[in-house]
Amino acid sequence: MKLIGLSREEVKRAIRNGEVTIAVYGLGKMGLPLAAVLANHGAKVIGVDINKKVVEMINNGENHINEEPGLSELVKKNVEGGRLKATTDGIWAAKQADVMIIIVPTLTDERGNLKLDPVYNVAEKISQGLEKGDIIITEATMPPGTTESLTPILEKSGLKLGEFGLAHAPERTMTGTAIRDITGQYPKIVGASDKKTLEAVIGIYGTINKKGVIPVSSIKAAEAVKVFEGVYRDVNIALANELALWCEEHGLDALEVFKAANTQPYCHLHMPGAGVGGHCIPIYPWFVINLAKKTNPRLIKTAREINDSMPHHIVELTIKGLNKVGRSLRGSNVLVLGLTFRGGVREFMRSPAISIIKELKEWGAKVFAYDPLCDENDAKRFGAEWREDFKDIDAIIIVTDHREFRGLDLDEIARQVRNRVIIDGRNVIDPKIAKEKGFIYLAVGRTNM
Ligand SMILES: NC(=O)c1ccc[n+]([C@@H]2O[C@H](COP(=O)([O-])OP(=O)(O)OC[C@H]3O[C@@H](n4cnc5c(N)ncnc54)[C@H](O)[C@@H]3O)[C@@H](O)[C@H]2O)c1
Structure with a gap:
């Protein structure tokens, strides 16, 4: 009909x-x-x-x-x-x-x-x-x-x-x-x-x-509604990332500050992290940027730049963590946990893990990877070696917020690793517990825990 x-x-x-x-x-x-x-x-x-x-x-x-x-x-x-x-x-x-x-x-x-x-x-x-x-x-x-x-x-x-x-x-x-x-x-x-x-x-x-x-x-x-929703997320994640970097410089715990600030109804600070991937959020801002003829969407461009720089920051945090145990990236065994761009979904488009693995290797690290939704072929595709244990690992980087990574057994990990360093790119681990178990714990906006 x-x-x-x-x-x-x-x-x-x-x-x-x-x-x-x-x-x-x-x-x-x-x-x-x-x-x-x-x-x-x-x-x-x-x-x-x-x-x-x-x-x-x-x-x-x-x-x-x-x-x-x-x-x-x-x-x-x-x-x-x-x-x-x-x-x-x-x-x-x-x-x-x-x-x-x-x-x-x-x-x-x-x-x-x-x-x-x-x-x-x-x-x-x-x-x-x-x-x-x-x-x-x-x-x-x-x-x-x-x-x-x-x-x-x-x-x-x-x-x-x-x-x-x-x-x-x-x-x-x-x-x-x-x-x-x-x-x-x-x-x-x-x-x-x-x-x-x-x-x-x-x-x-x-x-x-x-x-x-x-x-x-x-x-x-109607088309603009959907595109703007994505731009809003990207810009706000960038703001959270920028404030988190500032917190690192000033010895503050960004999550503590954000949580308290968000009790005010006009404040909605997002979660800082290892970067923004997927088909949507990193792409829609470009629809606006590319269609702008008279306007100059400076904020949107800067937000893209900030979010794209976060994987590099994760590598910097890894170097910092390794330095604390007297190592550099060269020759260290680094385990990347999470290859997909988001938890629970097998999608790799612009996943921060891809650039993190690439840069770690450029610095001379031996890079291993594990993801509950992947196998050794996926790890190989992105330049890492598949690993299902923590033996002789010098630093662990959590890149994806898979449910499985929230329940990591830190006692068991502590027994297997060569050095106890965790870079938590998605804030899935309680820093207090990590510290109790003897780990150096670093996260975006949380380098002084
Ligand atoms: N996946 C998400 O989370 C999400 C969220 C919001 C919006 N979207 C949008 O929805 C749209 C579809 O995304 P998706 O995630 O379902 O993609 P998808 O890749 O999962 O599926 C697309 C399907 O379209 C089929 N296809 C490709 N070309 C075709 C053609 N010419 N004729 C008929 N079928 C064809 C493919 O074989 C595939 O089965 C995209 O525009 C995306 O931006 C996706």
């Missing part, structure tokens, strides 16, 4: 009654949870992916995203119930669907320069199956203005914008919490090409999101 012209309540009813077909392009960490949730609320969902294996698994009722709790059950239930199927044929899917959602990767280099090929490729496919009254929604995070730049491609269908609707509804979640977030952790932000499309899109997301929908006045504003 075409949705343009219906009220939000009529849209909700139509979805629940199984009268709406939605094609979701991109069945990855974000797209598959969305497809499964939409199907679970009654929509007929066709998932589209270029990866044949992914399509095959989904059609067998199997989930390929291991990190997402509850997704396996949701995929199985909705495939068996006939509400969810997958295909590699994006044109066929567009012909069947009333709504097409684009949630494919938006790839960038480290300066945020976009490689939007997957998005354009999907838009081409959709244009070959587009019908009057269809709605195309982008969910992938993109620089403000990108969704509207798809219009000429979509108009190759022979239809004009207005005969079909266009909208942006940014994915405000992350790997591992997608189902929770899209069904009710945060409201959905939507911006659309016209009022009728906006009303219909409010109905679509209002069906699945208990926190409701916040409409904004344009597609570009």
Whole structure:
């Protein structure tokens, strides 16, 4: 059923009654949870992916995203119930669907320069199956203005914008919490090409999101919401890092000061640490920087610089720790705990561990690595040797906040290591306990514990 012209309540009813077909392009960490949730609320969902294996698994009722709790059950239930199927044929899917959602990767280099090929490729496919009254929604995070730049491609269908609707509804979640977030952790932000499309899109997301929908006045504003959320995080992490470095200089415990300062409701100092990785936070600031023509986003650029310098600071702390036990990096055995950019998720994009390992090696250290989500091939890929014990280690650097690292047995570690030095890049260890066990403990903003 075409949705343009219906009220939000009529849209909700139509979805629940199984009268709406939605094609979701991109069945990855974000797209598959969305497809499964939409199907679970009654929509007929066709998932589209270029990866044949992914399509095959989904059609067998199997989930390929291991990190997402509850997704396996949701995929199985909705495939068996006939509400969810997958295909590699994006044109066929567009012909069947009333709504097409684009949630494919938006790839960038480290300066945020976009490689939007997957998005354009999907838009081409959709244009070959587009019908009057269809709605195309982008969910992938993109620089403000990108969704509207798809219009000429979509108009190759022979239809004009207005005969079909266009909208942006940014994915405000992350790997591992997608189902929770899209069904009710945060409201959905939507911006659309016209009022009728906006009303219909409010109905679509209002069906699945208990926190409701916040409409904004344009597609570009909706794109900016998501990008600004990332910029806010980056700048505030940089502020925390800068203040933490100042605390080191002045012999203060940054965490103690931040915790006390944050009891005032206008203060939200973030956690300092080993650096910012991933596909999102280090990238979105570049969308703003690269699109600025008259403005000069100095603060945002400086924040990027500060956060990018933190892995180097971790190496400096390691040198400091080793000096305290009479060693230098050259010839020392250093164990890096954590290769992924964030705890609990097997993603390596711009992981601080990568630059830390590289620099440690440049200084002549022998570098070992362990990560509960990795194996020896991953360690090798990033230039370290895999290690599952602490034997003869001179310094341990915790780079990722994996749950497993919070429960490290310091007594056992103390027995195995050659020197007791811990650099805690994620504040996962209690410095008092580390000290009691005879460790030199250094963390960002905490060098005088
Ligand atoms: N992962 C996150 O935490 C997160 C959070 C918020 C927003 N996002 C955004 O969501 C979007 C998707 O990210 P993701 O993490 O799901 O990516 P992903 O890499 O996990 O999955 C992307 C999927 O798209 C498929 N694909 C690639 N090109 C395609 C094409 N032309 N047609 C159909 N399918 C295609 C891939 O095979 C893959 O299965 C990105 O724009 C990202 O910025 C991701």
